[in-house]
Amino acid sequence: MPEPILVAIAWPYANAEIHVGNLTGSHLPGDIFARYNRLRGRDVAMVSGSDSHGTPVTIKADAEGKTALEVAKRYHEGFLDLLQQVGITYDLFTTTHTENHFSVSQRIFLALHKNNFLYTEKQMQWYSPSLKRFLPDRYVEGTCYICGYDKARSDQCDKCGTLLDPAKLIEPRCKIDGSTPELRETEHFFLDLGRLQGQVEEYLKTKESFWRQNVLRQSLGQMQADALHGRAITRDLDWGIPVPVEGWQGKCLYVWFEAVIGYLSAAIEYTKLSGDVEGWRKWWQNPDARASYFIGKDNIPFHAIIWPAELLGVGTDFDPKGVLTLPYNVPANEFMNLEGEKISGGRNWAVWGRDFLSRYDPDPLRYYLTVNMPETRDSDWDWEDFFHKNNDELLATWGNLSNRVLPMIFRQWDGIVPEPGELTPLDQELISEVEKGFETVATEFEAVNLRAALSEGMRIAGLANKYLDTTAPWKTVKTDKQAAARAVYTALRAIDSLKILLAPVLPFTSEKLNRFLGYSEPIFGRQFTEVIKDDLGEHRVLRYDASTARGAWQPSDLKPGTRLNPPEPLFKKLDISIVQEERAKLGKSSS
Numbered sequence: 001m002p003e004p005i006l007v008a009i010a011w012p013y014a015n016a017e018i019h020v021g022n023l024t025g026s027h028l029p030g031d032i033f034a035r036y037n038r039l040r041g042r043d044v045a046m047v048s049g050s051d052s053h054g055t056p057v058t059i060k061a062d063a064e065g066k067t068a069l070e071v072a073k074r075y076h077e078g079f080l081d082l083l084q085q086v087g088i089t090y091d092l093f094t095t096t097h098t099e100n101h102f103s104v105s106q107r108i109f110l111a112l113h114k115n116n117f118l119y120t121e122k123q124m125q126w127y128s129p130s131l132k133r134f135l136p137d138r139y140v141e142g143t144c145y146i147c148g149y150d151k152a153r154s155d156q157c158d159k160c161g162t163l164l165d166p167a168k169l170i171e172p173r174c175k176i177d178g179s180t181p182e183l184r185e186t187e188h189f190f191l192d193l194g195r196l197q198g199q200v201e202e203y204l205k206t207k208e209s210f211w212r213q214n215v216l217r218q219s220l221g222q223m224q225a226d227a228l229h230g231r232a233i234t235r236d237l238d239w240g241i242p243v244p245v246e247g248w249q250g251k252c253l254y255v256w257f258e259a260v261i262g263y264l265s266a267a268i269e270y271t272k273l274s275g276d277v278e279g280w281r282k283w284w285q286n287p288d289a290r291a292s293y294f295i296g297k298d299n300i301p302f303h304a305i306i307w308p309a310e311l312l313g314v315g316t317d318f319d320p321k322g323v324l325t326l327p328y329n330v331p332a333n334e335f336m337n338l339e340g341e342k343i344s345g346g347r348n349w350a351v352w353g354r355d356f357l358s359r360y361d362p363d364p365l366r367y368y369l370t371v372n373m374p375e376t377r378d379s380d381w382d383w384e385d386f387f388h389k390n391n392d393e394l395l396a397t398w399g400n401l402s403n404r405v406l407p408m409i410f411r412q413w414d415g416i417v418p419e420p421g422e423l424t425p426l427d428q429e430l431i432s433e434v435e436k437g438f439e440t441v442a443t444e445f446e447a448v449n450l451r452a453a454l455s456e457g458m459r460i461a462g463l464a465n466k467y468l469d470t471t472a473p474w475k476t477v478k479t480d481k482q483a484a485a486r487a488v489y490t491a492l493r494a495i496d497s498l499k500i501l502l503a504p505v506l507p508f509t510s511e512k513l514n515r516f517l518g519y520s521e522p523i524f525g526r527q528f529t530e531v532i533k534d535d536l537g538e539h540r541v542l543r544y545d546a547s548t549a550r551g552a553w554q555p556s557d558l559k560p561g562t563r564l565n566p567p568e569p570l571f572k573k574l575d576i577s578i579v580q581e582e583r584a585k586l587g588k589s590s591s
């Protein structure tokens with residue numbers, strides 16, 4: 001049985017477009033990992049969706065004079081467009097505003113309630129006397145009492161990552177009208193994290209040997225330094241999932257509590273859409289399943305502490321057939337900055353995914369975001385660096401490799417892979433080096449070291465270039481056509497293998513190359529969208545049809561006599577002028 005792999009990717013808030021920092025933080029690493037595992041023949045479910053609820057969306061809606069649903073839908077449609085253009089192959093990308101997600105979230109809430117991991121408490125909540133309403137945490141900002149950051153949200157500081165106690169916030173102000181809010185009493189449900197601390201700690205200790213240091217520091221480390229406290233999971237807000245308890249009308253489940261449940265509800269929706277209502281258990285009630293969560297560092301406490309606590313607290317009370325699978329790995333990324341400054345959508349200091357793709361191809365984007373992935377420390381998008389990486393690495397090393405060989409096969413051998421005769425030790429050495437790549441690159445992918453995986457693939461592409469420099473078939477073809485045939489055949493085998501080694505990162509050009517190399521069936525499947533109707537209305541989802549995919553994680557077996565298809569260059573050479581043009585757009589209004 002192939003090992004089931006759940007690829008769980010952070011749910012983007014449906015209140016802003018996706019920029020390159022979001023892509024490299026979660027969607028792209030998740031997609032690379034999913035594509036690699038699919039090539040290994042494993043049973044992958046890659047799920048996420050738009051986080052449609054909560055104050056990030058209502059704040060945007062208030063600002064635009066629209067309903068929260070209208071705003072959420074508009075951004076969701078934009079996500080679906082971008083995710084297809086950049087090839088993020090979700091098995092299901094849905095939204096939290098579905099009947100299925102409402103019901104799964106409410107069942108999780110009730111299971112925790114039944115197991116006594118919820119309690120109610122009256123608390124003081126920010127209230128705006130001028131607006132005559134309670135103000136959810138994101139409507140209030142102030143100075144962080146831990147690090148002094150002056151734009152901390154009242155529940156979380158984005159600078160130091162601490163979950164904050166709203167009442168301790170220094171100099172609070174209302175984000176709607178700037179007035180000073182006051183604290184008033186209201187009653188809420190709390191998740192009793194203190195009672196789950198022991199179980200969560202025990203679970204996290206099993207991860208010490210292989211989780212990223214930043215993730216361990218912000219989960220196990222933080223818990224050991226400061227014990228977990230109960231945390232409110234309901235709030236005074238009318239946009240979201242109703243609290244499923246009599247007498248609690250007008251209050252909703254807190255978005256951080258229900259959005260993480262989306263990993264479960266989306267798997268349930270996914271297998272139901274595929275006609276297998278029990279299928280979700282393969283990932284969610286199976287001790288052999290491995291669930292990896294691709295998120296940014298700001299989300300670590302939610303995925304490495306709170307979500308495991310929710311799952312542990314539920315036990316078998318979500319579904320009597322078994323407990324729910326805990327995260328296997330949480331390879332959280334740090335942040336990507338832009339030209340040395342923090343990316344800021346508000347002041348348009350950002351490279352937006354869809355805008356970028358209106359001028360450039362997706363694989364150069366995927367390449368640059370992978371070589372620059374903020375795996376262990378913050379990284380920086382720099383347009384001059386992008387220009388050089390495109391021209392001097394991607395095009396010079398990988399694009400050029402096929403350019404040196406494929407057109408020549410059309411000139412000299414009518415587009416048919418020539419018979420090599422007996423291979424020399426030099427030829428065999430290259431083939432064996434490339435074949436070893438199926439282990440060395442795999443080791444890095446397995447450990448979610450995606451930068452290292454790509455760099456190992458590119459090192460091997462470099463070996464193939466060196467081999468061509470040495471054998472120079474374009475010269476020997478004039479004097480010893482058999483030697484030239486041997487060299488181009490050997491290089492083609494290398495290219496055919498490299499196409500697979502690099503495919504998780506560069507799927508679009510690998511597919512192109514696959515066609516040039518005479519294959520009639522694609523490496524990967526096909527993305528498509530579909531409209532689903534339920535009692536909450538309609539929602540469009542993004543899906544992935546794997547039925548036509550034929551790619552496999554194994555070395556080339558390209559046969560002499562294979563007819564190739566006419567090649568084209570894989571990558572465009574960029575002009576240095578783009579650096580200035582792109583930099584000039586930063587920080588300016590986009591409209």
Ligand SMILES: [Zn+2]
Nearest residue numbers: 144147157160
């Ligand atoms: Zn802080």
